[in-house]
Amino acid sequence: MLPYKSAIPIAEALRRGEGKATVRGWVYRKRTLKEKVFLLLRDATGVIQLVVPRAKFPEAESLNLESSLVATGVLVREPRAPGGVELHVESIDWVYVGEPYPINEDAAVSDSEYLLDVRHLWLRSRKMQAILKIRHTVFGAIHDYFRRRGFYEVHPPMFITAAVEGGATLFKVEYFDRTVYLTQSSQFYLEALIYSLEKVYTVAPSFRAEPSRTRRHLTEFWHAEMEIAWAHMDDAAKVGEEVIGHVVERVLDERQDELKLLGRKVEALERAKPPFHWLSYDEAIEVLRKKGFALSWGDDIGADEERALTLEFDKPIILHGFPEKLKAFYHRNNPQRPEVTLSFDVLLPEGYGEVIGGGERIYDAKELVEKIIRFGLNPEDYQWYIDLRRYGSVPHAGFGLGVDRLVMWIAGADHIRDVVPFPRDIRRTRP
Amino acid sequence: MLPYKSAIPIAEALRRGEGKATVRGWVYRKRTLKEKVFLLLRDATGVIQLVVPRAKFPEAESLNLESSLVATGVLVREPRAPGGVELHVESIDWVYVGEPYPINEDAAVSDSEYLLDVRHLWLRSRKMQAILKIRHTVFGAIHDYFRRRGFYEVHPPMFITAAVEGGATLFKVEYFDRTVYLTQSSQFYLEALIYSLEKVYTVAPSFRAEPSRTRRHLTEFWHAEMEIAWAHMDDAAKVGEEVIGHVVERVLDERQDELKLLGRKVEALERAKPPFHWLSYDEAIEVLRKKGFALSWGDDIGADEERALTLEFDKPIILHGFPEKLKAFYHRNNPQRPEVTLSFDVLLPEGYGEVIGGGERIYDAKELVEKIIRFGLNPEDYQWYIDLRRYGSVPHAGFGLGVDRLVMWIAGADHIRDVVPFPRDIRRTRP
Numbered sequence: 001m002l003p004y005k006s007a008i009p010i011a012e013a014l015r016r017g018e019g020k021a022t023v024r025g026w027v028y029r030k031r032t033l034k035e036k037v038f039l040l041l042r043d044a045t046g047v048i049q050l051v052v053p054r055a056k057f058p059e060a061e062s063l064n065l066e067s068s069l070v071a072t073g074v075l076v077r078e079p080r081a082p083g084g085v086e087l088h089v090e091s092i093d094w095v096y097v098g099e100p101y102p103i104n105e106d107a108a109v110s111d112s113e114y115l116l117d118v119r120h121l122w123l124r125s126r127k128m129q130a131i132l133k134i135r136h137t138v139f140g141a142i143h144d145y146f147r148r149r150g151f152y153e154v155h156p157p158m159f160i161t162a163a164v165e166g167g168a169t170l171f172k173v174e175y176f177d178r179t180v181y182l183t184q185s186s187q188f189y190l191e192a193l194i195y196s197l198e199k200v201y202t203v204a205p206s207f208r209a210e211p212s213r214t215r216r217h218l219t220e221f222w223h224a225e226m227e228i229a230w231a232h233m234d235d236a237a238k239v240g241e242e243v244i245g246h247v248v249e250r251v252l253d254e255r256q257d258e259l260k261l262l263g264r265k266v267e268a269l270e271r272a273k274p275p276f277h278w279l280s281y282d283e284a285i286e287v288l289r290k291k292g293f294a295l296s297w298g299d300d301i302g303a304d305e306e307r308a309l310t311l312e313f314d315k316p317i318i319l320h321g322f323p324e325k326l327k328a329f330y331h332r333n334n335p336q337r338p339e340v341t342l343s344f345d346v347l348l349p350e351g352y353g354e355v356i357g358g359g360e361r362i363y364d365a366k367e368l369v370e371k372i373i374r375f376g377l378n379p380e381d382y383q384w385y386i387d388l389r390r391y392g393s394v395p396h397a398g399f400g401l402g403v404d405r406l407v408m409w410i411a412g413a414d415h416i417r418d419v420v421p422f423p424r425d426i427r428r429t430r431p
Numbered sequence: 432m433l434p435y436k437s438a439i440p441i442a443e444a445l446r447r448g449e450g451k452a453t454v455r456g457w458v459y460r461k462r463t464l465k466e467k468v469f470l471l472l473r474d475a476t477g478v479i480q481l482v483v484p485r486a487k488f489p490e491a492e493s494l495n496l497e498s499s500l501v502a503t504g505v506l507v508r509e510p511r512a513p514g515g516v517e518l519h520v521e522s523i524d525w526v527y528v529g530e531p532y533p534i535n536e537d538a539a540v541s542d543s544e545y546l547l548d549v550r551h552l553w554l555r556s557r558k559m560q561a562i563l564k565i566r567h568t569v570f571g572a573i574h575d576y577f578r579r580r581g582f583y584e585v586h587p588p589m590f591i592t593a594a595v596e597g598g599a600t601l602f603k604v605e606y607f608d609r610t611v612y613l614t615q616s617s618q619f620y621l622e623a624l625i626y627s628l629e630k631v632y633t634v635a636p637s638f639r640a641e642p643s644r645t646r647r648h649l650t651e652f653w654h655a656e657m658e659i660a661w662a663h664m665d666d667a668a669k670v671g672e673e674v675i676g677h678v679v680e681r682v683l684d685e686r687q688d689e690l691k692l693l694g695r696k697v698e699a700l701e702r703a704k705p706p707f708h709w710l711s712y713d714e715a716i717e718v719l720r721k722k723g724f725a726l727s728w729g730d731d732i733g734a735d736e737e738r739a740l741t742l743e744f745d746k747p748i749i750l751h752g753f754p755e756k757l758k759a760f761y762h763r764n765n766p767q768r769p770e771v772t773l774s775f776d777v778l779l780p781e782g783y784g785e786v787i788g789g790g791e792r793i794y795d796a797k798e799l800v801e802k803i804i805r806f807g808l809n810p811e812d813y814q815w816y817i818d819l820r821r822y823g824s825v826p827h828a829g830f831g832l833g834v835d836r837l838v839m840w841i842a843g844a845d846h847i848r849d850v851v852p853f854p855r856d857i858r859r860t861r862p
């Protein structure tokens with residue numbers, strides 16, 4: 001048998017703490033002390049100290065960091081070793097000697113351009129490993145939440161011909177003899193699918209040609225979107241509370257080690273249980289004016305205002321009832337108060353801000369066409385979307401959740417780039 | 432309370448079979464008999480017959496198909512009704528009267544261009560509903576398979592600058608002041624991620640500018656890809672057997688009604704348990720020559736040959752050991768027999784053919800650069816991919832699975848378009 005096939009995960013070796021074991025992995029740290037070489041070996045599960053006799057394995061001393069190897073020996077409890085256990089190596093059966101590794105992890109500044117240039121290697125760092133594990137848990141929890149509540153997972157197209165969010169940030173694709181666009185949101189397609197499946201969700205990439213480099217924008221991001229038939233704004237907002245609450249709970253359950261490694265304080269996460277803090281747009285304007293923002297009713301609530309609001313409350317905020325002109329045409333106006341829409345955003349605490357945008361959609365065909373015209377758009381461009389209202393339309397509501405932003409907040413990252421394995425923005429498209 | 436909030440799913444009403452109930456949904460069929468209007472009402476869960484007194488609800492008779500409504504009444508067992516239960520309607524609380532519905536479902540030919548033009552409505556058909564439910568189950572089972580076996584879900588980029596599968600089928604995107612491409616496969620990125628997480632998978636769109644309209648090609652498709660550190664061709668092929676076996680078992684468990692509605696015979700599905708039929712390329716050439724194909728060793732095994740092979744065996748086939756020149760440069764050559772690669776395809780039975788392509792990757796830096804040059808490519812174009820081998824490389828293997836193709840086979844569909852909600856090919860980019 002190939003030597004590395006009998007290896008056990010390093011976390012398992014640390015748990016056992018005695019007996020013979022084979023481990024495999026990458027050299028994470030190295031130090032020589034008299035007759036012994038101490039190698040810290042990492043794998044996907046942890047880090048263990050290998051104690052290697054120099055005389056028997058002279059090559060150990062000259063191994064570069066990130067070299068890979070398979071070692072067999074005896075596990076011994078040693079309080080001074082990381083994880084409290086070390087492996088006294090008896091044989092090394094497989095080695096791939098690496099060139100001198102170009103990254104000094106201890107000195108690295110995580111959002112530097114250099115680390116983005118060598119992102120394919122920086123993924124090996126313990127920090128990225130921890131973030132990627134949290135990310136894995138977040139995505140799994142989103143799927144579980146929707147599936148357990150009777151939503152069907154669907155797969156809307158990436159190539160589209162009509163804009164949901166407005167034309168300015170559309171990417172153009174050369175599509176044989178014509179031009180198409182990349183999807184910004186699957187919402188219109190989810191709306192078509194509720195007439196068949198009633199409750200649908202998708203977790204898929206969306207694309208926005210964002211010309212600015214901010215800490216919370218990328219040109220491609222993962223979007224969890226859902227839509228429910230026979231539902232209203234409050235129904236959708238409650239799903240938003242619940243899915244975030246469920247995700248956070250799962251991460252707190254499964255990823256304590258990773259949160260600790262990242263230095264993430266978990267108090268704000270522990271408080272993120274439904275119900276969130278419901279705040280109307282009107283109330284938000286009041287709160288912000290008291291805090292010194294020169295705002296009038298009707299003004300947009302931008303990134304700075306969002307930040308100020310989230311610092312005012314210790315839970316995520318459901319900010320609802322935006323004025324008509326601040327939200328896209330498809331939002332249903334409140335029949336009791338037509339100047340505002342049945343729309344909401346969810347804002348994450350600690351300054352993180354918007355993670356969900358959603359609301360109730362116009363379901364009446366005539367009302368939709370009138371609003372399209374009122375917004376200066378052409379109903380011809382939305383023919384099939386209007387069509388959905390011509391045959392047995394129903395009240396419905398939904399939202400889109402920026403999953404990378406959710407991971408960013410949960411991990412306590414400073415920049416959205418830090419939580420995406422290969423981030424893309426206006427300047428960066430490689431590796 | 433809004434009337435439709437008290438509705439129960441139609442499947443639940445059919446199970447109860449007695450007592451008072453409110454249901455909601457869309458008019459699927461309509462017929463008038465003397466003083467009664469019989470409406471078949473559909474929702475996401477089933478179809479129930481509503482018995483509506485004409486005198487009390489004169490509007491019922493003129494309702495167009497696909498109108499939506501909410502009805503309350505008494506459930507009565509009636510063997511002649513679909514599902515064996517009907518609702519004797521006492522009140523209709525909510526109606527959205529549709530225009531005359533443009534599709535006659537009974538007359539519809541499923542792959543007609545017209546049904547593709549009105550795909551946003553055709554999704555309401557019972558056939559599409561059944562297929563979308565199977566699709567939902569397939570995707571869920573793929574995630575479950577990988578997660579339960581310790582794989583981490585990762586999210587490689589959609590915007591790329593180097594081709595995995597060759598430049599001919601790359602889509603170009605106008606990316607601010609330059610051009611980038613859409614991903615054809617996440618393999619290279621998964622290879623980077625195994626050095627951190629060891630076992631990784633992704634389920635994401637891939638894009639290929641396929642100029643031909645065939646029954647198994649689309650320009651965007653969902654790709655389940657995985658990569659494992661410290662692994663070889665056989666390890667990857669076994670994961671392929673297992674994931675397909677697991678998915679099929681789940682569908683047989685959860686989706687019998689949908690398979691029946693589609694008229695899918697399930698014998699071939701029931702036989703799709705690991706181990707599959709392992710067949711070397713050399714053996715395949717022999718089998719095909721005996722069947723009259725004029726093939727020499729080294730020739731490609733195209734769609735016709737695949738079809739013939741799959742009709743020869745009653746299980747999926749692991750076809751392995753392709754000649755070097757038939758597979759991309761990154762496949763590792765067999766050290767015992769350098770003219771063949773440690774590569775494999777999985778072919779689905781009943782003529783469906785290739786659903787997985789995978790194998791062992793070259794992990795030695797020098798060997799990789801030599802093969803890139805031997806293939807007439809430029810190592811400069813693969814700098815970061817080669818880089819992965821410069822620091823502690825390990826043997827590894829993986830594959831890509833075309834999820835839409837898997838759904839197509841499981842559903843017994845004639846065309847891949849039939850199992851995708853909004854299919855895209857050279858001619859079609861809307862709705």
Ligand SMILES: [Mg+2]
Nearest residue numbers: 301302345354
């Ligand atoms: Mg906003």
Ligand SMILES: [Mg+2]
Nearest residue numbers: 732733776785
């Ligand atoms: Mg092939």
